[in-house]
Amino acid sequence: MKHKLLLIIVSLFFFSLLSATQTNIQLLNQATEAYKSNDFDKALSIYSELEKKIQKNPDIYYNIGNCYFKLNRIGLAILYYKKALVLDSSHALAKKNLNFALKFTLDKQDFENQNFISSFFSRSFFSLSLNALAWVCLILFIALIAIIHVFLRQSESYTHTKKMFLISLVVLNIIFVGWSASRFYIYKNNKEAVISSPKVDAYSGPGESFTKLFTVHEGLILKVIKVDNAWTQISLFNGFTGWIRTSTYKAVAI
Amino acid sequence: MANIVLNKKLSLCFFLLIICMANLFASDIDVSAYVDENTVGINDTFKLYIEISGSITSSFEQPLLPNIPFQNLGMSQSSSTSISVINGKMTSVKKQIYIYTLKPQNMGTFSIPAITIKIGKDTYKTNGVNITVAEQGTTKQNQPTQRTTQTTNFKTSGQINNEDIVFIAIPSKTSLYKNETFYVDYTIYTRYNLQPTRLGDEPSFNGFWKEDISGNANIEMKETTWNGQKYYSIHLRRLALAPNKTGTLTIPSQTLYADVIIPSNNFFSFADRRSISVQTSPIKITVNELPAPPKGVEFSGAVGDFKISSNLSQTQLKAGESATLTITVSGNGNLRQTNNPVFPDVSNLRVLGPETDTQHNINNEANTAKRVLKYAFLPQDEGFYNIPSIDFTYFNPIKKQYITLQTSEFKLQAERGNIVVSTYSNQKMINAEGSDIGFIVTNLRFSGFKILFKETWYWGLILFSIISIPAHYFYKLEQDKLSNNLEYFRTRKAKRVLKKYLKNTSFAYKHQQNNQFYDSAYKGILQYLTDKLSIPRGSTQTSILSDLREKISDKEQIEKLESFLNKCTEYKYSSSSVDNVDIHNDYFDLKNIVDGLTKQL
Structure with a gap:
C-alpha cells in the first residue's frame, strides 16, 4: 500500500515536470516562430518569460540579445551577449554576435588593440567555460x-x-x-556593466555639479568601481574614470 | 721435341723476313707536290696537289701548308690503293692526294717551299713549286679548241667572267604594306657546270620577320633564258618575309660558295674544279603603313588573302564528352603572327583552348599558309547551346581593304549528367554581400544552467575522494596487523565464530533439538574463549577456565559458566533426559553468560 502511494507521488512529480518542459517547448516554438516572422517584440517577451522560468541559460540570454539587437537596442543586446558569455565563455555564437554588435556602438571599443601576448593570454584564459x-x-x-x-x-x-x-x-x-x-x-566578482541609455555624461564626482569629464553612449562596456546610491564610479577600458548615474547602465553579473 | 725446336726456328725466320720486307717497303714511299696551273690570274683560283704514294704501312697526318701568300679556300683529299701480283709476289701501292684550293692575293712570282710530311717515324719533303700570278691567267686562255663531244653546253673556258655566274635575290614585291608577306627567291644563273657548296653566314634581316620555306627540294639545274642570254639556273632558297616596320628596309646581301667544274681538254687529266664565291646585291623595300581599320572591327593583324572554314566534331554530347570546334584559316599571308579570334562567353559552356597549328606551303604550293584552331567545349549543364559565329578580320593588300570573315553558327545539345571535372577552373573569391548577427538558438536545454562549483554533489564527490585516502590507509594498517599477527586475527574473529554457534543454538532451541543445542553452545563458548584468550584450540575446559580466572575478577560469573559448561557436557550426548523447561532456562542462561563474557573480555 505504501509502495503504491509512493509510486503515484513520484509519477505525478515526473508528470508535472514533463508537462512543465512541454509548455516550455511550446513557448520556445512560439518564440522561434515570432522571431522568424520578424515579430521581435513578441519573441523577446516569450524569451523573458522563459528566462524567469529557467534560470541561468546562456542560450536564452543569447536569444534575448538577438531580439534586442533586432529591435535596435544595441546596449541591451551587448549586455545579454555578455551574460551568455559569463555563463559559458566558450559560447561561439554569443562571441560572434557580441563582436558584431560592438561595431554598432557610437564609442569605438578597441579591445583588439592589445599586444599579441596579452590578447593570446586572455583568449586562452577564457577559452574554456x-x-x-x-x-x-x-x-x-x-x-x-x-x-x-x-x-x-x-x-x-x-x-x-x-x-x-x-x-x-x-x-x-x-x-x-x-x-x-x-x-x-x-x-x-563580475564588475562589468553595459551602458543602456543612449547618451551618458560622466562627472568627476557623484553629482552634476562636478566637472563633466566625458560622454559615453549606449553599448559601451565599463567596469563598476563603487556604487554610491544614485551615482556610480566607473572606469573605461582606456583608463578613464568618472561618475555616472546608476540607472544609466546594467550590470552584467547574473 | 725436335719438331717444336724446328717450328720455333721457322717462326723466327718468318718474323725476320717480315721486318726486312717492311723496311724494304718503307723506303719505297714517294712524296711530291704540284699545281694545276703555274700561271694564274689574280681573280682565279688554282689547286695545289700533294701526293703521297707507295707501300704505306704506318699512319700519317694531313700535311701542313707553310706560310704562303695565297688564300686557302679549302682542302679535299682522295686516296686509292692498287694491288698487283708479279711473279707470285704481291705488291700493294697506296696513293693519297691532298688537294688545296688556293687563291692568289698579290701579283708576282711566288714559290711554294718544300712541305714536310711525317709518315710513321720518317719525315719526307716535297719539291718546291713556283707560281706566277698575272693579271689574267694565260694557260687556259690559250687553249683554242673546245671539246666537241660535250653533251651539255657548259662553258669550259678556264677564265670565269662575272657575267657568267650571277647570284641574285628576287623579291616578289618591293612596295608593300606592313606585315604583308612576300617572298625572296635566291637563284644562281650560270654558264658553267656549277655545284653550290654552301651558303655564306646568314645575314641579319633587320625589321623583318623571316622564315625559310625552301624545304628539302632538290637542287636542280634548269636551262633558262635570262637577260636575253641562255643560262643554267639553280633555285637555291626561298624566304618568306614580312616587314614589321614601315619605311625603307634593306634585304641584305647573301654569299654563296660554289665549285665550278671545267672539263679538261687533255684526255689524261681529270676535270678541273674551281671554287668561287658570289654575292647578291642588297635590295631596298618600301613598306607602307596599313590604313586604320574600320570602327568596331577586331583586326586580327593578318595581311593577305584568306579563307575560313569551321567544323564542329559533334552536335550531341553524352556524359563526360566534349565537342571540338575546328576553325581553319588558310590563304596567303602572315598567319603565324596573327591574333587568334576571341571566342565570346556562352553561359554554362566552358571553352578550352584554342590549340593552334600553323603550316606553310600547303601541298607544296608556294605562298600558302594554313592555321588550324581547335576549341574544346565542355557544357556545364544539360540543354541546348548556341555556338556563335566568330569574326576574323584581315587586310587584303591587293584590294586595299579590310575583309571580315565569319564562321558558321552551331547548335550543341548536351544530355543529362554531363558534368565534367576539369583541371581548368574559373573559380572566384566569395564576396560578402551583407552582414548580420547569427540566428537564435532554437534547440536549447531546459535544464537550466548550473555552475558546477556551486553544486553540492561536486564538492561531495571531492570530499569523498579525499576521505577515501585516509580510509584506505587505515584499512591497509589493519590488514597489515592481521597478516602479521595470527592471534590478533583470532581475537578479531572470535566474536564472529561465537555468533555462528549461537545462531545454531537458537535454531536448535526453536526446533527442540536438545543435544544439538548443548553441543553447539559448548563448542561456541569454548572456541570463543580460546580465541579471545589466545590459547591453543582444543585446550581442556579446566585449563581454559583457569586462564579465564586470571583475566576476570568476577568469580560468580565464572562459576555460572562452569556449571553451564558442565551441564552441556552432561546433556550433549543423552537426548531424552532434558525437558523443555530446562532447555528454555538454559537458553536464557547462555544469553546472560555470553553477554557477561563479551562485556568483560
Whole structure:
C-alpha cells in the first residue's frame, strides 16, 4: 500500500515536470516562430518569460540579445551577449554576435588593440567555460586520488614512471585548480556593466555639479568601481574614470 | 721435341723476313707536290696537289701548308690503293692526294717551299713549286679548241667572267604594306657546270620577320633564258618575309660558295674544279603603313588573302564528352603572327583552348599558309547551346581593304549528367554581400544552467575522494596487523565464530533439538574463549577456565559458566533426559553468560 502511494507521488512529480518542459517547448516554438516572422517584440517577451522560468541559460540570454539587437537596442543586446558569455565563455555564437554588435556602438571599443601576448593570454584564459574547467578539475582530482590509491595498494613498487605520473598529475591539478579558482573569482566578482541609455555624461564626482569629464553612449562596456546610491564610479577600458548615474547602465553579473 | 725446336726456328725466320720486307717497303714511299696551273690570274683560283704514294704501312697526318701568300679556300683529299701480283709476289701501292684550293692575293712570282710530311717515324719533303700570278691567267686562255663531244653546253673556258655566274635575290614585291608577306627567291644563273657548296653566314634581316620555306627540294639545274642570254639556273632558297616596320628596309646581301667544274681538254687529266664565291646585291623595300581599320572591327593583324572554314566534331554530347570546334584559316599571308579570334562567353559552356597549328606551303604550293584552331567545349549543364559565329578580320593588300570573315553558327545539345571535372577552373573569391548577427538558438536545454562549483554533489564527490585516502590507509594498517599477527586475527574473529554457534543454538532451541543445542553452545563458548584468550584450540575446559580466572575478577560469573559448561557436557550426548523447561532456562542462561563474557573480555 505504501509502495503504491509512493509510486503515484513520484509519477505525478515526473508528470508535472514533463508537462512543465512541454509548455516550455511550446513557448520556445512560439518564440522561434515570432522571431522568424520578424515579430521581435513578441519573441523577446516569450524569451523573458522563459528566462524567469529557467534560470541561468546562456542560450536564452543569447536569444534575448538577438531580439534586442533586432529591435535596435544595441546596449541591451551587448549586455545579454555578455551574460551568455559569463555563463559559458566558450559560447561561439554569443562571441560572434557580441563582436558584431560592438561595431554598432557610437564609442569605438578597441579591445583588439592589445599586444599579441596579452590578447593570446586572455583568449586562452577564457577559452574554456567555467563548467568545462570544473569537469577537468574533477577528473584530474579523481585521477590523482586514484593514483594515490594505487600507491597505497602497491607500496613496495614505486617505479620511476609512476612517480613522474604522480608528479605531473599534481602539477596539472595545481594549474587547473588555480585557473578555475581565478575564473570562479571573476565570475563571482563580475564588475562589468553595459551602458543602456543612449547618451551618458560622466562627472568627476557623484553629482552634476562636478566637472563633466566625458560622454559615453549606449553599448559601451565599463567596469563598476563603487556604487554610491544614485551615482556610480566607473572606469573605461582606456583608463578613464568618472561618475555616472546608476540607472544609466546594467550590470552584467547574473 | 725436335719438331717444336724446328717450328720455333721457322717462326723466327718468318718474323725476320717480315721486318726486312717492311723496311724494304718503307723506303719505297714517294712524296711530291704540284699545281694545276703555274700561271694564274689574280681573280682565279688554282689547286695545289700533294701526293703521297707507295707501300704505306704506318699512319700519317694531313700535311701542313707553310706560310704562303695565297688564300686557302679549302682542302679535299682522295686516296686509292692498287694491288698487283708479279711473279707470285704481291705488291700493294697506296696513293693519297691532298688537294688545296688556293687563291692568289698579290701579283708576282711566288714559290711554294718544300712541305714536310711525317709518315710513321720518317719525315719526307716535297719539291718546291713556283707560281706566277698575272693579271689574267694565260694557260687556259690559250687553249683554242673546245671539246666537241660535250653533251651539255657548259662553258669550259678556264677564265670565269662575272657575267657568267650571277647570284641574285628576287623579291616578289618591293612596295608593300606592313606585315604583308612576300617572298625572296635566291637563284644562281650560270654558264658553267656549277655545284653550290654552301651558303655564306646568314645575314641579319633587320625589321623583318623571316622564315625559310625552301624545304628539302632538290637542287636542280634548269636551262633558262635570262637577260636575253641562255643560262643554267639553280633555285637555291626561298624566304618568306614580312616587314614589321614601315619605311625603307634593306634585304641584305647573301654569299654563296660554289665549285665550278671545267672539263679538261687533255684526255689524261681529270676535270678541273674551281671554287668561287658570289654575292647578291642588297635590295631596298618600301613598306607602307596599313590604313586604320574600320570602327568596331577586331583586326586580327593578318595581311593577305584568306579563307575560313569551321567544323564542329559533334552536335550531341553524352556524359563526360566534349565537342571540338575546328576553325581553319588558310590563304596567303602572315598567319603565324596573327591574333587568334576571341571566342565570346556562352553561359554554362566552358571553352578550352584554342590549340593552334600553323603550316606553310600547303601541298607544296608556294605562298600558302594554313592555321588550324581547335576549341574544346565542355557544357556545364544539360540543354541546348548556341555556338556563335566568330569574326576574323584581315587586310587584303591587293584590294586595299579590310575583309571580315565569319564562321558558321552551331547548335550543341548536351544530355543529362554531363558534368565534367576539369583541371581548368574559373573559380572566384566569395564576396560578402551583407552582414548580420547569427540566428537564435532554437534547440536549447531546459535544464537550466548550473555552475558546477556551486553544486553540492561536486564538492561531495571531492570530499569523498579525499576521505577515501585516509580510509584506505587505515584499512591497509589493519590488514597489515592481521597478516602479521595470527592471534590478533583470532581475537578479531572470535566474536564472529561465537555468533555462528549461537545462531545454531537458537535454531536448535526453536526446533527442540536438545543435544544439538548443548553441543553447539559448548563448542561456541569454548572456541570463543580460546580465541579471545589466545590459547591453543582444543585446550581442556579446566585449563581454559583457569586462564579465564586470571583475566576476570568476577568469580560468580565464572562459576555460572562452569556449571553451564558442565551441564552441556552432561546433556550433549543423552537426548531424552532434558525437558523443555530446562532447555528454555538454559537458553536464557547462555544469553546472560555470553553477554557477561563479551562485556568483560
